[in-house]
Amino acid sequence: MTDCPSLDELFDHVRGGVERLPGVVREHTASCSSCRDSLEWMERIIEAIDQAPLEAPSEGAVARVIDLAREMPVATRKERRWSLARLLGDALDQPALAGVRGSAEHAHRLLFETDDGHLDLEITPSEIETGKCRVMGQLLQTGQQPIGDLLAILWRSGIVVSRAIGNDVGTFVFEAVQPGDYKLDMWDPSSGQGVRIERLTVSARGS
Amino acid sequence: MSADESIVRTEQRFQVERGLEQLDDRCRRLLTMLFFSDPAPSYDDIAEQLGMSAGSVGPTRARCLAKLKRILRGMGF
Numbered sequence: 001m002t003d004c005p006s007l008d009e010l011f012d013h014v015r016g017g018v019e020r021l022p023g024v025v026r027e028h029t030a031s032c033s034s035c036r037d038s039l040e041w042m043e044r045i046i047e048a049i050d051q052a053p054l055e056a057p058s059e060g061a062v063a064r065v066i067d068l069a070r071e072m073p074v075a076t077r078k079e080r081r082w083s084l085a086r087l088l089g090d091a092l093d094q095p096a097l098a099g100v101r102g103s104a105e106h107a108h109r110l111l112f113e114t115d116d117g118h119l120d121l122e123i124t125p126s127e128i129e130t131g132k133c134r135v136m137g138q139l140l141q142t143g144q145q146p147i148g149d150l151l152a153i154l155w156r157s158g159i160v161v162s163r164a165i166g167n168d169v170g171t172f173v174f175e176a177v178q179p180g181d182y183k184l185d186m187w188d189p190s191s192g193q194g195v196r197i198e199r200l201t202v203s204a205r206g207s
Numbered sequence: 208m209s210a211d212e213s214i215v216r217t218e219q220r221f222q223v224e225r226g227l228e229q230l231d232d233r234c235r236r237l238l239t240m241l242f243f244s245d246p247a248p249s250y251d252d253i254a255e256q257l258g259m260s261a262g263s264v265g266p267t268r269a270r271c272l273a274k275l276k277r278i279l280r281g282m283g284f
Contacts, residue, residue, distance in 0.1 A: 007272035008265060015247070041276060044284070048219035049242040151221050160217075165225060187218060189282070 004028070004035050010042045085112035085119050085197045108203060114195050117141040119186070123202055128176045133202050135174040139166070139186055139195065146170030147188050155183040179203045219284065226279040233257060234271035241268065 005013070005025050013025070029035040089111040112119040117140045126132040135154075139147045150166040154174055161182070166172040172186075184197040223242075227235050236257060240248050254261040 006269045007276065008269040011241075011268075011272060038276070041279075041284075044219065045223060045242075045275075045279075048216065048223045151218070151225075153217070153221075163221065163224075187221075189218060189222065 004032060007038060007042065010035075010039055011046075014039070014042045014046050083115040083193075083195055085114050085195050087111075088113050088118070110200075112197060114139070117145075117147075119195065119197075121200070126176045132176040132178055135177050135202060136171065137173075137184075137186075138169070138171045140170060149188075149190070151187040151189060153185040153187070155185065156180065177202050222279060222282055222284045226275050226282060226284070229278050230271065230274055233267070234274055237264075237268060238271050238275060
């Protein structure tokens with residue numbers, strides 16, 4: 001009986017193409033559920049790390065995904081629901097907003113509504129790089145429940161320019177963001193729920 | 208690639224990167240070199256950059272992959 005190949009052996013085999021698996025290993029893997037599981041996992045890893053540069057789907061494709069997602073009655077791990085965040089308030093247009101929740105003096109605050117909660121964004125001049133901005137957000141479900149451990153992705157012209165991971169209270173931060181127009185995606189990997197801001201203008205008061 | 212596939216791949220890529228972030232420094236550096244360097248670095252290159260012997264790169268790599276697998280499995284990957 002052939003011994004189980006190690007993960008690094010499988011990595012080399014998969015990197016070189018599964019067809020390069022030596023026959024004896026291939027036969028073993030076909031009959032060993034543990035090795036088959038490791039091989040499939042390794043193939044997903046290779047597929048994921050070869051996904052670079054990350055590219056945004058087209059506008060039409062995103063709209064179609066959103067339409068399809070809205071038809072899904074229940075979100076499971078394999079199903080993904082998208083919703084678009086709708087702007088409720090902008091501190092530059094409505095100065096009264098700027099004073100809520102102890103915002104910084106030069107903060108540009110934006111409040112968005114999502115399908116089942118809301119998103120607060122605070123954009124302030126960067127303390128790291130002059131002329132750039134710090135974007136801090138918090139995604140909350142109805143009842144002020146934070147969505148922890150989310151993934152936030154900042155896109156510009158179809159390219160991922162920055163990524164951030166939220167903390168356990170749903171707060172994420174992008175440091176040193178060039179002023180301009182972006183798309184912002186926020187993902188909750190555990191539920192498959194995603195929220196997108198189609199157009200986010202990054203500029204800070206006084207910056 | 209469809210938009211749906213692109214989104215799934217993006218999420219998978221993020222999960223792998225998050226998994227790497229949870230590794231100890233040596234494993235993170237080793238697997239980052241292994242995964243994202245093109246062409247793949249030789250054992251000698253890895254050994255030099257990580258300050259280890261070339262002979263220990265293979266076993267270390269196997270242990271690091273096993274750690275990453277445990278972490279990513281815990282994340283549902």
